[in-house]
Amino acid sequence: MSSLGHLLDGFVTALSLxxxxxxxxxxxxxxxxxxxxGLGPMAGMALLLPLTFSLDPTGGIIMLAGIFYGAMYGGSxxxxxxxxPGEAASIVTCIDGxxxxxxxxxxxALTIAAVGSFVGGSVSIVGLMLFAPNLAELMLTVGxxxxxxxxxxALLVVAAVSNGPPVKTFTMIxxxxxxxxxxxxxxxxxxxFMFGHLELADGLSFVALAIGLFGLSExxxxxxxxxxxxxxxxxxxxxxxxxxxxxxxxxxxLRGSGIxxxxxxxxxxxxxxxxxxxxxxEKKLSKHPEQFGxxxxxxxxxPETANNAxxxxxxxxxxxxxxxxIPSTAILLSALQNHGVQPGPLLLVEHPxxxxxxxxxxxxxxxxxxxxxxxxxxxxxRLLRAPMYILAPLVVLVCAIGVYSVRAEPLDLAVxxxxxxxxxxxxxxxxxVAPLLLAVVLGDRMETGLRTALNISAGDYMxxxxxxxxxxxxxxxxxxxxxxxxxxxxxxxxSGK
Amino acid sequence: xxxxxxxRTGDAVIGLALAALGVWGTWVAKGTGLGTAAxxxxxxFPMAVCVLLTIGGLGCAWRAxxxxxxxxxxxxxxxxxLFALVQIVxxxxxxxxxxxxxxxxxxxxxxxxxxxDVSWRRAATIGFVSVLAFWLLFDVLLSVQLPYGWWxxx
Numbered sequence: 001m002s003s004l005g006h007l008l009d010g011f012v013t014a015l016s017l018x019x020x021x022x023x024x025x026x027x028x029x030x031x032x033x034x035x036x037x038g039l040g041p042m043a044g045m046a047l048l049l050p051l052t053f054s055l056d057p058t059g060g061i062i063m064l065a066g067i068f069y070g071a072m073y074g075g076s077x078x079x080x081x082x083x084x085p086g087e088a089a090s091i092v093t094c095i096d097g098x099x100x101x102x103x104x105x106x107x108x109a110l111t112i113a114a115v116g117s118f119v120g121g122s123v124s125i126v127g128l129m130l131f132a133p134n135l136a137e138l139m140l141t142v143g144x145x146x147x148x149x150x151x152x153x154a155l156l157v158v159a160a161v162s163n164g165p166p167v168k169t170f171t172m173i174x175x176x177x178x179x180x181x182x183x184x185x186x187x188x189x190x191x192x193f194m195f196g197h198l199e200l201a202d203g204l205s206f207v208a209l210a211i212g213l214f215g216l217s218e219x220x221x222x223x224x225x226x227x228x229x230x231x232x233x234x235x236x237x238x239x240x241x242x243x244x245x246x247x248x249x250x251x252x253x254l255r256g257s258g259i260x261x262x263x264x265x266x267x268x269x270x271x272x273x274x275x276x277x278x279x280x281x282e283k284k285l286s287k288h289p290e291q292f293g294x295x296x297x298x299x300x301x302x303p304e305t306a307n308n309a310x311x312x313x314x315x316x317x318x319x320x321x322x323x324x325x326i327p328s329t330a331i332l333l334s335a336l337q338n339h340g341v342q343p344g345p346l347l348l349v350e351h352p353x354x355x356x357x358x359x360x361x362x363x364x365x366x367x368x369x370x371x372x373x374x375x376x377x378x379x380x381x382r383l384l385r386a387p388m389y390i391l392a393p394l395v396v397l398v399c400a401i402g403v404y405s406v407r408a409e410p411l412d413l414a415v416x417x418x419x420x421x422x423x424x425x426x427x428x429x430x431x432x433v434a435p436l437l438l439a440v441v442l443g444d445r446m447e448t449g450l451r452t453a454l455n456i457s458a459g460d461y462m463x464x465x466x467x468x469x470x471x472x473x474x475x476x477x478x479x480x481x482x483x484x485x486x487x488x489x490x491x492x493x494x495s496g497k
Numbered sequence: 498x499x500x501x502x503x504x505r506t507g508d509a510v511i512g513l514a515l516a517a518l519g520v521w522g523t524w525v526a527k528g529t530g531l532g533t534a535a536x537x538x539x540x541x542f543p544m545a546v547c548v549l550l551t552i553g554g555l556g557c558a559w560r561a562x563x564x565x566x567x568x569x570x571x572x573x574x575x576x577x578x579l580f581a582l583v584q585i586v587x588x589x590x591x592x593x594x595x596x597x598x599x600x601x602x603x604x605x606x607x608x609x610x611x612x613x614d615v616s617w618r619r620a621a622t623i624g625f626v627s628v629l630a631f632w633l634l635f636d637v638l639l640s641v642q643l644p645y646g647w648w649x650x651x
Contacts, residue, residue, distance in 0.1 A: 171553030181543040190539035220578040389613025393605040413589040447542040459534030
């Protein structure tokens with residue numbers, strides 16, 4: 001069947017009443033967590049992850065993906081109206097978006113951001129649809145040795161683009177790999193770090209770890225910082241941009257789509273990188289760079305589009321390689337794995353309804369989000385006015401219910417609290433916890449690939465260097481290491497002058 | 498331990514703690530069985546990552562030791578965050594024995610009262626309404642399994 005035929009099937013799946021409802025719920029919840037400072041897509045997805053276990057895999061993934069890209073839309077609302085990024089990827093939107101709002105153009109800024117998000121999101125879905133099937137076919141030729149090398153390369157890419165000093169990121173990755181080994185060994189059934197606790201046989205609960213590291217620690221951080229600003233509230237009439245503003249937004253929106261898509265497809269590159277690149281490009285191309293930072297339309301349209309274009313293409317590494325390149329997609333991976341579905345090259349062959357249903361739902365979700373973020377913006381402004389002393393306990397209670405509902409295991413609540421406290425402390429001292437969580441997810445596949453390859457080769461380590469796939473990944477690995485060393489040396493050289 | 502530190506000291510302490518965790522993990526993993534190169538045992542991979550964790554932790558501590566900046570005062574944990582953490586720990590401890598409705602009510606009520614400095618009556622109303630809403634949403638509508646505590650079971 002052709003891609004178009006599959007896509008039509010996908011629309012049949014996505015347009016079923018149940019999936020349409022789940023898509024709407026995901027978009028609504030995603031926008032809400034995106035709007036609320038301190039809660040990002042990761043926390044929003046982690047909170048509703050347990051609920052997906054009672055759904056079919058397609059419905060579950062449609063809802064979670066809705067939260068993922070919904071949060072990107074919602075984050076821009078807070079950035080524009082409050083001047084505080086609703087989630088990390090909206091930092092750049094604050095610069096010119098909030099300045100526009102202060103000049104009385106809040107409504108126009110919201111529309112430019114929403115239309116840009118829609119265009120960026122749509123372009124990335126088309127790209128995902130065109131590139132993913134071909135890449136998946138190529139990946140089917142990869143053996144266990146190459147898979148282990150691929151996992152190591154993926155972690156290295158994550159480390160290379162992570163925030164913070166490399167030594168801290170490296171430590172977070174190995175800590176994540178170590179945490180991932182807790183439980184019964186898949187090959188020998190030996191107990192690892194279980195100390196007789198059979199409830200740890202399946203390892204530490206990923207949901208508890210994710211909610212603790214991202215949900216609780218983010219919330220504790222927000223409580224410490226506090227939010228005192230009042231949001232600017234635009235009227236419906238103000239939502240229409242002037243002809244000049246609309247014309248100024250066209251070019252940056254198109255360029256932002258391309259930049260966001262390319263950067264999102266690279267494993268490990270976060271939304272923040274693509275938005276900053278887009279901002280830099282627009283400033284460079286602008287005839288009036290001095291207007292950037294003072295409410296330039298291009299400074300809002302470009303990054304906001306890039307942000308949403310990144311979302312769609314960041315699903316490529318997950319769906320094609322089975323690698324969650326950013327923490328939010330790790331939650332999607334966990335949801336699929338809980339249903340016995342392994343994302344990767346075989347996903348399109350074994351579960352085409354999930355892949356194409358997801359793509360079709362993203363088209364629909366993008367439309368829902370334009371509706372949610374423009375005519376209904378007043379609703380989310382009201383949410384921004386809700387005091388933290390009410391929101392915080394409710395979020396924590398949802399976290400506890402979510403973690404407990406997965407397997408009714410009290411130990412998971414303890415894991416969540418410890419992960420929250422540790423995550424808070426690590427973030428406070430400049431450790432990026434995202435690589436830790438990705439390593440927890442990737443560790444198992446890395447170990448399995450490593451041990452299977454060594455079994456096959458009777459202990460010959462050269463198996464990791466054999467075959468075009470392994471050699472390509474190793475070449476990539478070496479290039480990344482060399483780039484890091486060279487940039488590090490250049491930085492030392494510059495600071496020494 | 499003092500509630501105050503500096504970025505440098507914090508980095509060093511966390512680095513050394515991670516290194517200690519790595520040493521302990523290496524020792525435990527070794528006991529699980531390392532196997533051979535042709536047939537790696539259950540402890541081989543955990544031991545390798547724990548050795549790397551030790552090296553990484555020591556690297557973080559060494560980096561902190563060499564650091565000249567980051568000597569300004571910093572708290573290990575913000576007062577409000579610490580307060581919230583204590584209440585979250587209590588929620589986690591009481592969640593199963595007392596059940597979601599009672600533990601949830603106590604938690605929301607306590608946290609709202611102290612974070613927002615509102616009256617006990619208002620805090621109790623917020624606690625009651627939110628627990629009722631969660632019960633309707635999760636138990637009645639979504640059939641999520643919730644604990645109801647020993648006192649309901651009895």
